[in-house]
Amino acid sequence: MVNQLVMAAAAGLAGSSAVAPETLLPLPPMGFNNWARFTTNISEAIFVDAAKAMAETGLLAAGYNRINLDDAWSTMDRAANGSMVWDDAKFPKGFYWLTEHLKSMGFLPGIYTDAGRRSCGGYPGALDYEQIDLDDFTRWGFEYLKMDGCNMPGRGEAVYRSIYGRWNKMLRAAEKPMIFSNSAPAYFSGRGLATNNLTNWYLAMGWAQKFGQLARHSADIVNYPSGNAWASMQFNYNQHVRLARYQIPGFFNDPDFLLVDHPSFSLEEKKSQFALWCAFSAPLILSTEMSALKREEIAYLTNKHLLAVNQDRLVQQATLVSRDGAWDVLSKSLENGDRVIAVLNKGSTSGSITVSWDRIGLSPDALLAAEQVLVSVQDLWTGESVDLLATESRGVTAENVPSHGTAVFRLKKSASAVTPTGLIFNTRSMKCLTDQDGESTQVRFATCNGSDGQTWRVRSDGHIHSLLRRNECLVDVEGEMSTDRAGCQSNAWRYETSGNLIHGGSGRCLTEGADGRATAAACGIERNEQVVGLPIGVTVVGN
Numbered sequence: 001m002v003n004q005l006v007m008a009a010a011a012g013l014a015g016s017s018a019v020a021p022e023t024l025l026p027l028p029p030m031g032f033n034n035w036a037r038f039t040t041n042i043s044e045a046i047f048v049d050a051a052k053a054m055a056e057t058g059l060l061a062a063g064y065n066r067i068n069l070d071d072a073w074s075t076m077d078r079a080a081n082g083s084m085v086w087d088d089a090k091f092p093k094g095f096y097w098l099t100e101h102l103k104s105m106g107f108l109p110g111i112y113t114d115a116g117r118r119s120c121g122g123y124p125g126a127l128d129y130e131q132i133d134l135d136d137f138t139r140w141g142f143e144y145l146k147m148d149g150c151n152m153p154g155r156g157e158a159v160y161r162s163i164y165g166r167w168n169k170m171l172r173a174a175e176k177p178m179i180f181s182n183s184a185p186a187y188f189s190g191r192g193l194a195t196n197n198l199t200n201w202y203l204a205m206g207w208a209q210k211f212g213q214l215a216r217h218s219a220d221i222v223n224y225p226s227g228n229a230w231a232s233m234q235f236n237y238n239q240h241v242r243l244a245r246y247q248i249p250g251f252f253n254d255p256d257f258l259l260v261d262h263p264s265f266s267l268e269e270k271k272s273q274f275a276l277w278c279a280f281s282a283p284l285i286l287s288t289e290m291s292a293l294k295r296e297e298i299a300y301l302t303n304k305h306l307l308a309v310n311q312d313r314l315v316q317q318a319t320l321v322s323r324d325g326a327w328d329v330l331s332k333s334l335e336n337g338d339r340v341i342a343v344l345n346k347g348s349t350s351g352s353i354t355v356s357w358d359r360i361g362l363s364p365d366a367l368l369a370a371e372q373v374l375v376s377v378q379d380l381w382t383g384e385s386v387d388l389l390a391t392e393s394r395g396v397t398a399e400n401v402p403s404h405g406t407a408v409f410r411l412k413k414s415a416s417a418v419t420p421t422g423l424i425f426n427t428r429s430m431k432c433l434t435d436q437d438g439e440s441t442q443v444r445f446a447t448c449n450g451s452d453g454q455t456w457r458v459r460s461d462g463h464i465h466s467l468l469r470r471n472e473c474l475v476d477v478e479g480e481m482s483t484d485r486a487g488c489q490s491n492a493w494r495y496e497t498s499g500n501l502i503h504g505g506s507g508r509c510l511t512e513g514a515d516g517r518a519t520a521a522a523c524g525i526e527r528n529e530q531v532v533g534l535p536i537g538v539t540v541v542g543n
Contacts, residue, residue, distance in 0.1 A: 023250035024177050025213035027311050028283045029144070031066025031107070034102060036287035037224045040072035040121045044091045044098060051105050053290040060106055061213030062302040064286065067102050068110035069142055071121040071255065078124050082132045084113075101143030102431055109181070110144025111137050115163050116151035119176035125151055130166050134174065144179040149187045157200040160184045161207050168211040182256065189218045189239055198428050202375070202499065202526040205246050208499075214252040214283055217243060221256040221287075229265040230404060231274050234346075239283045242329075242427035244317040244536050245497055252283055253317060260288035260297050271295055271300050272344065272406040275380075277410065278310035279318040279330055279342040304382040306408060309340055319536045321359050321422040323432070324450035331422065337413035339381075343398040344406045356395040358467050359455055361535075362416040364390065370415030381407040420458040421467075423448065424534030426512045427499060428528040433518060435512075436468035441482045443474065443510045458535055462492030462504060476503045481510065499531030 008185045034042055047067055048285040051059060054067075055059045075085045086095050093101075099109045099283045126133045126147075137145060147167065152159055163183050185204040193197035201217075207213035240255040247253050258273060259265055277284060286301070293301075300306075302493055310330075318332040318340065326347035332340050339362070341355055357364045357375075365375055367390035374387040377396055388396070398407035417496035424433040431445035435453040448454060448498040451466035457473075459465075464474040465488065475487035484491075492504040500523055501510040508520035524530060 007164050021296070023213075025179055025250060025252070026313065027128060027315065028252050028281050029066050029179070029214070030062075030064045030284040030310075031068060031071055031286070033068040033110075033146075033250065033257060033285050033287050035070035035223075036221055036259060037261070037289060039223055042069065042072045044093060047098065048101065049289040051102055051107055053293065055105055055106075055522065057290075057293060057298050058302055059286075059290075059298070062307060064284070064301075065107055066110060066144060066285070067107045068112070068146060070146065071114075071119050072123055073112065074121060074123050078129070082129055083136050084124055084129075084133060095140040095142075108143050109141060109162075110181075111140075111142040112146045112148070112427060113137075114148040114150050115184070116149060116169070117153070118151040120148055120150040120254065122439060127153065127163065128311075130170060134167075134170050136177070138174070138176050138178065144181065146183065148183045152237065155187075157188060157192075157203050160187065160204060166206075166213055167543045170210075176261075179214075181214050181216065181482055182208045182212040184208055185217040185470070186219065192253050193310075194530070196428065198528055198531070199526045200539040202531060205243060205345045206497065206526075209246050209248070209251050213250060214254045215246075215509065216254040216256055218255060220255040221259060222262065224259075224287075225263050227264065228257050229262040230269050233259070233269070237273075237276060238430075240282070240317075241320055242430075242533060244319045244533060245495070245499060247281070247315065247317040249313070249315050252281065252315070254283050255280070255395050257285050258288035258301075260286060260301070266404065267296060268402050268405045270297065271381075272404055274300055274303075275306060275342060275406040275408050276330075278306040279314040279332060281310055281312065281317055281341060281403045282450060283330075284310060303380070305378070305383055305410070308452060309380065309408070309410070310335065317443075318534060319422055319533065320425070321535070322455055323357065323423060323448040326351065327353050327450065329353070329359065331359075331361060333361075333418055334410075337418070339411040339413075339418055341396060341409045341411065342406055343401060343408075345401040345403060348403050349477065350400050350402045350405075352401065353398060354395050354397040357390065357416075358395075358464070359421055360411065361418040361421040361457075362397060362411075362414060363419070364416075366416035367414060367535075373415070375414050376412040378410045380410055384528070391480045419460075420535040421455060423533065424456050424464075424501070424510075424535075425528065425533050426490065427531050427533050431512065431516065431539060433532075434481055435468045437468065441484060443481045445518055445519045454536065458495075462494060463488050464493055476506050476508060476520040479508065479520050498526060499533070 116125045188201040192201040218236045236255040314335040316332040318330040321329040328344040330342045373390040379384040432448040432454040434446040455467045473487035474484040475491045510524040511521040
């Protein structure tokens with residue numbers, strides 16, 4: 001199954017884009033969910049008050065137009081006819097009134113269920129009541145369905161695929177469309193990390209992409225008020241960067257809710273989560289006390305420049321350009337040809353870093369050869385733009401980024417075409433493919449260190465080279481991986497949704513050996529040592 005993020009000699013697509021046709025969910029959803037802030041302490045007033053606050057503070061006008069109920073809205077038992085029953089004590093006016101009220105204000109209402117026998121909170125699950133529940137949810141006026149995966153009749157990936165597949169068939173046949181938020185992959189993420197085997201996680205992500213419009217892939221983000229919000233956010237962030245290959249127009253990887261009022265979260269950390277989620281074109285679902293938002297929180301949540309990146313119709317998920325102990329740099333392209341750079345300071349002190357034109361995906365030679373050598377760079381936090389002279393500047397500098405802060409820049413389309421540039425890394429070990437400095441041309445998987453030997457350019461003809469050796473491309477020589485000048489004329493590669501990087505000639509897959517050796521071996525099905533992340537620069541319609 002060839003991914004829509006493909007580089008191959010036959011494709012010739014790098015630097016270009018094709019926007020998906022109108023789909024059920026063409027852009028990432030934005031709105032509110034009660035879970036991380038209120039968990040099972042659910043009530044009608046929470047949603048009525050949230051809608052009022054969102055309308056009054058400008059959040060609705062900014063695009064936050066979804067209000068989703070989570071677990072614990074029902075009674076503990078079904079009615080005699082099999083239907084679930086909303087809790088009258090919590091929802092005295094009922095769901096017909098609530099959904100109509102929210103829609104009258106300009107919101108789209110959503111509801112929660114669980115695919116298993118019981119929800120995570122112990123309320124009735126949908127297992128064996130699927131059609132009854134879908135009919136009820138639709139009749140009540142809901143247009144978005146989040147489905148958890150607690151208390152299933154088994155723990156295997158095939159069990160989840162079968163039961164979630166029931167919903168896929170029903171939703172496809174339904175007269176009225178329903179957004180489907182699938183949480184199944186999250187139940188294999190943690191298990192995989194514990195066993196060092198992510199195969200079932202990858203498999204679940206593959207069918208989740210086909211079954212719905214978004215999939216929550218990792219742990220629940222920390223609930224208010226306990227826990228460490230930064231650590232929780234970073235865990236989901238580090239899961240998210242492994243999965244860019246699945247995101248296509250109409251389907252979004254979901255790293256879970258935006259936290260705003262968690263007491264352990266500093267303002268800078270809140271802003272970082274928002275900026276990164278925008279760079280990912282991830283769902284922006286707030287879970288906070290909406291009526292208590294502070295002015296500075298509303299300001300960053302309604303930042304029009306960052307929201308434009310999140311809601312760009314190309315909906316690329318930003319991928320890693322470079323990584324070391326202190327800095328992550330990510331990049332993506334926008335529909336109009338602009339380029340976005342996000343710079344995360346993971347360190348404990350403020351600092352500065354320059355991202356070269358090469359790493360941004362631009363060609364310094366093309367910039368220097370053009371009659372216009374100015375590159376327009378906009379700071380998306382302030383909205384201010386500067387023109388950088390390519391002959392005098394090495395690239396874009398993020399200055400004085402606070403600890404746990406994220407700088408974000410938008411570069412206007414320039415004289416240089418964009419070539420996907422960044423890390424090639426094993427998504428289990430998180431080790432980076434490394435073109436070694438010195439005389440050796442062998443490549444290895446090693447700890448990511450931010451070097452040019454770990455920053456790869458993926459050309460439109462399917463050839464790949466590091467910034468360390470610009471004229472020597474990645475080659476498969478009888479199963480051994482190295483870089484060679486002749487490889488830039490042969491040895492084209494292709495990348496698939498499975499995460500396989502496949503040699504066009506031998507048909508073998510890039511493989512990480514136990515000792516860090518980079519080899520080319522017979523391709524398996526979602527083999528941990530063969531699933532890699534690549535810099536993404538092309539989005540193509542279809543699957």
